[in-house]
Amino acid sequence: MKKGHKGLKLIIMAVTLLFFYLPIxxxxxxxxxxxxxxxxxxxxxxxxxxxxxxNRDMMMSVFYTILIAVLATLISTVIGTIxxxxxxxxxxxxxxxxxxxxxxxxxxxxxxxxxxLLMFFSVLGLxxxxxxxxxxxxxxxxxxxxxxVTPKLRSLDPNLLDAAMDLGCTPMQALIxxxxxxxxxxxxxxxxxxxxxxxxxxVISYFVTGNGVNNISIMAYTMTKRIxxxxxxxxxxxxxxxxxxxxxxxxxxxxxxxxxxxxx
Amino acid sequence: xxxxxxxWAAVMxxxxxxxxxxxxxxxxxxxxxxxxxxxxxxxxxxxxxxFLSVLxxxxxxxxxxxxxxxLLGYPIAYIxxxxxxxxxxxxxxxITIPTWINTLVRTxxxxxxLDKTGIINYGLSFFGIxxxxxxxTNFAVVLGMVYNFLPFMIIQIYNTLNxxxxxxxxxxxxxxxxxxxxxxxxxxxLSVPGIVSGITLVFLPAVSSFFIPKLLGGGQYVLIGNVxxxxxxxxxxxxxxxALSLIMAVVIIISMAVTRHIDKKINPEGEYxx
Numbered sequence: 001m002k003k004g005h006k007g008l009k010l011i012i013m014a015v016t017l018l019f020f021y022l023p024i025x026x027x028x029x030x031x032x033x034x035x036x037x038x039x040x041x042x043x044x045x046x047x048x049x050x051x052x053x054x055n056r057d058m059m060m061s062v063f064y065t066i067l068i069a070v071l072a073t074l075i076s077t078v079i080g081t082i083x084x085x086x087x088x089x090x091x092x093x094x095x096x097x098x099x100x101x102x103x104x105x106x107x108x109x110x111x112x113x114x115x116x117l118l119m120f121f122s123v124l125g126l127x128x129x130x131x132x133x134x135x136x137x138x139x140x141x142x143x144x145x146x147x148x149v150t151p152k153l154r155s156l157d158p159n160l161l162d163a164a165m166d167l168g169c170t171p172m173q174a175l176i177x178x179x180x181x182x183x184x185x186x187x188x189x190x191x192x193x194x195x196x197x198x199x200x201x202x203v204i205s206y207f208v209t210g211n212g213v214n215n216i217s218i219m220a221y222t223m224t225k226r227i228x229x230x231x232x233x234x235x236x237x238x239x240x241x242x243x244x245x246x247x248x249x250x251x252x253x254x255x256x257x258x259x260x261x262x263x264x
Numbered sequence: 265x266x267x268x269x270x271x272w273a274a275v276m277x278x279x280x281x282x283x284x285x286x287x288x289x290x291x292x293x294x295x296x297x298x299x300x301x302x303x304x305x306x307x308x309x310x311x312x313x314x315f316l317s318v319l320x321x322x323x324x325x326x327x328x329x330x331x332x333x334x335l336l337g338y339p340i341a342y343i344x345x346x347x348x349x350x351x352x353x354x355x356x357x358x359i360t361i362p363t364w365i366n367t368l369v370r371t372x373x374x375x376x377x378l379d380k381t382g383i384i385n386y387g388l389s390f391f392g393i394x395x396x397x398x399x400x401t402n403f404a405v406v407l408g409m410v411y412n413f414l415p416f417m418i419i420q421i422y423n424t425l426n427x428x429x430x431x432x433x434x435x436x437x438x439x440x441x442x443x444x445x446x447x448x449x450x451x452x453x454l455s456v457p458g459i460v461s462g463i464t465l466v467f468l469p470a471v472s473s474f475f476i477p478k479l480l481g482g483g484q485y486v487l488i489g490n491v492x493x494x495x496x497x498x499x500x501x502x503x504x505x506x507a508l509s510l511i512m513a514v515v516i517i518i519s520m521a522v523t524r525h526i527d528k529k530i531n532p533e534g535e536y537x538x
Contacts, residue, residue, distance in 0.1 A: 012339060090266055109472030109513075112284065231369060
């Protein structure tokens with residue numbers, strides 16, 4: 001009876017993982033396809049990799065995706081952290097107000113946020129492109145940074161800052177040398193969320209960009225009209241990079257775990 | 265230290281939302297200065313059976329997607345929560361990793377898989393079935409949505425199941441409950457909050473999605489998100505587009521209120537009724 005249960009569990013998890021990974025495996029396989037078809041494998045070739053590197057639009061979209069993700073992460077992490085620290089010492093009504101406003105982009109469907117920004121930028125007469133896309137990304141990233149930093153601040157001793165200043169720190173020094181190190185795990189996870197949100201964003205970017213500034217998602221979307229298997233090659237490269245990064249992180253944590261055990 | 269962000273949020277978050285309200289209730293024309301109050305945008309929507317059927321289809325697809333995600337997500341989350349700590353962390357990671365890869369590309373891959381010459385039909389041909397037309401059907405669109413949103417449901421349900429105090433289950437067993445009864449009377453009611461937040465995270469993107477129907481449903485397949493997209497990016501009718509997104513927002517708010525109401529009815533003090 002128990003064995004049967006275990007078998008059933010294994011089958012369910014295997015089917016689940018197959019479901020989630022099938023499109024990725026499919027993408028990887030067809031990045032090596034000889035023909036343009038996305039459903040029939042006709043033979044092995046590396047031509048889509050070669051074409052990918054020669055496709056200027058595609059390389060530019062990768063560049064913009066990374067540049068905007070890095071900038072949006074940096075800006076939103078700094079502003080989000082400072083705001084979260086400020087909020088932890090603000091009056092209740094200010095806290096409530098900011099968290100209400102922050103909930104809007106988190107809870108609204110992306111398309112609603114997107115059309116609001118589109119109209120806002122147009123009404124201001126701004127040229128849609130890199131700057132509007134970056135501003136939009138910063139806007140939807142900050143609430144996530146605040147959300148992940150705030151709980152860390154709450155568990156902090158409120159006297160810490162005063163103690164640091166009593167011992168001769170300027171407020172700025174107290175902030176950087178005392179508060180920030182204490183909440184660094186919250187800042188880091190906020191930055192990670194911001195990066196992935198920005199890197200993967202499609203809907204908001206699609207509505208607020210213009211003048212040929214595209215990210216990977218927008219390019220993939222416009223590609224549905226004319227099939228270009230180079231996008232499969234690009235995805236395969238991203239999968240490889242993520243796999244390497246994950247393995248690396250795992251090895252590091254494995255090694256540090258071993259070191260800890262040895263000390264004990 | 266807070267004020268710079270308050271100014272930024274007022275400008276970048278609040279004003280765009282107010283613009284949607286403004287445009288929804290004013291007559292056509294993209295100039296803010298010359299607006300005239302009107303309800304025509306809403307009249308246009310509710311008097312046209314085409315738009316109403318689009319809303320109906322969007323709701324139908326979103327509800328079906330959400331129900332499937334609950335039915336699939338619950339057992340999966342349950343299995344993960346009941347695994348040992350190490351393997352449940354690994355399983356969660358395995359489910360999260362695919363979401364790091366571009367959504368558009370992963371959804372697009374289903375086109376190849378579901379195609380008449382794709383691997384699913386290839387597999388079916390051994391049983392003498394097909395080729396079945398999967399693409400450009402409700403099935404493909406729901407599959408694309410379940411594929412994209414199921415991880416949210418699994419993680420939400422897992423979180424509540426993981427927090428569940430196992431002593432409750434021992435207590436239930438001591439009081440003579442079978443494992444199945446304990447699940448029905450203890451575990452399930454206590455995990456309702458996770459199901460509810462999972463429903464929010466699935467229903468919301470499902471009802472507003474526009475790229476999944478476009479990629480898997482084809483150009484003729486229209487949900488409310490697609491109408492909003494075309495009003496802004498091709499038709500250039502901001503007023504009607506804003507009204508549509510307000511209608512969608514109201515539909516979402518009503519659905520969420522209904523879900524919460526059912527949650528409270530089922531689970532006033534952790535009681536489960538059928």
